[in-house]
Amino acid sequence: MAKHPVAKISDLPPGARRLVQVGNYEIGLFNVGGELRAYRNICPHAGAPVCVGRISGTTLPSRVYEYDYGHEECILRCPWHGWEFDLRTGEHLVDPATRLKKIAVEVAASASGNESLEAFSVEREGDTLWVVLPGEAPKP
């Protein structure tokens, strides 16, 4: 496991998204109603940059010819084929076994001295977002 500082918490208010690069990994950071999520920017379906897709709500399961709109700001639609992923779980709405590659996010106090952090330490204060990648840090 390796932790990488990627952003300031203040850069990611509720509803916001940021794409960050950690070595060879492109990662999408999302603040989903206050909950932080990070996913690899590769759609499990066909390899699209899923994290740049539109964020919206969607229609909930309903009776025939009824429309209940919900999951506001919780659905990420892949830009290639339109598959809908629930940002809270990473799961595809049709087939929950198909899910975005989730990456752990931690919020920690700024750790001065870490050279990787420098890029993100522009801000005077505040907490830093770290992503936790399995294995060693990918080389930039």
Add this chain to the structure above:
Amino acid sequence: MSSRPASPRRLIDADVHNAFADIRAELRPFLARRWQAYADTHGIAVPSAGYLSPVGVQREDARTPFGGMAGSDPDFLISDHLDRYGIDIAVLTGSHVLGLSVHPDPDWGNAIASAYNQNLAHRWLTRSPRFRGSIVVNHSDPAAAAREIHRWAPDKRFVQVLMASGSSRLLGQRCYHPLYAAAAEHNLPVAIHPGTEGAGTAGAPTPAGRPTRYFEWHNIVPINFMAQINSLVCEGVFELFPNLKFVAIEGGLAWLPSLMWRMDKNYKALRAETPWLKKLPSAYIREHVYLTTQPIEEPEVPGHFLQILEMINAPKNILFSSDYPHWDFDNPVMAFPPLSKGWKDRIFHQNAADLYGITLKAEVAAPGAGEAQLTAG
């Protein structure tokens, strides 16, 4: 004992065309006076698409002993078809009337449907217990179709609702709900049969225009069946009527895997448009849609047909049909590549028995039983 094939296979034929020697004379007694007058002037007029088979539609060899139209004599139909091939039960699908659903005048369409069903009950279903009837309805007037279903459903000799596959509006649309509600209430499958593609108020046989000749028209009939099944699934008809079964008669079946795969793939992206669908479209098809075998597809490599059957879950969703006495008739003894015993049982009788609530009694299945009962009756 009889000319029955050696194999004691049981057979239910899901598409047998009872016909009329003289349609006006036979339906006239069951028409209201106003429509008798109409029939006296115009005959039992229903729209045709204008595509005329160069080989005729009725088999020449199946004319009745008196030279009447093939399929018009119940006794001859039994000996010429049911006994010859050891068919236990024939589901009758009519002749020359399904165009009533694409006639511009729904009242005339309703009148023919009612007259047809009465004639069927009186002339055919009383003749032999080996006949089962289809309640013909006018889908251009779904409320009237529902009344016709309620009227005949208590008569258990009728085992399904039957209507034209051609339509002015796709059959999944909400205007048809009364028809499906009535069928579902009585646990009657709803079947469609081709012939009206491009006729009367129906749309053109293809969205790109009209085929030029019968051959070309007949080739492309499946496009309409695809459209109707697609519509029924997407509009949520099977969510709304969970016990409704749909039978696609004579529309082919080899195209179904492609449709299912395309629907499933799109559903993964586009489900938000139809949030009432709770599972993959192919799952609705497997649960609700039945297809009949004739005209059976004949690929160069017969094994390819078996692969198609595998892809569409044939052991559950396929019903044997012959289309007697039409020109593209399938002989049950010769039409199929070798099938496993399990598949044979399902396709040749068990699926139809389950779907239509038919119990194949030993005495009915036994050789000659049909004739004996006829004689007794």
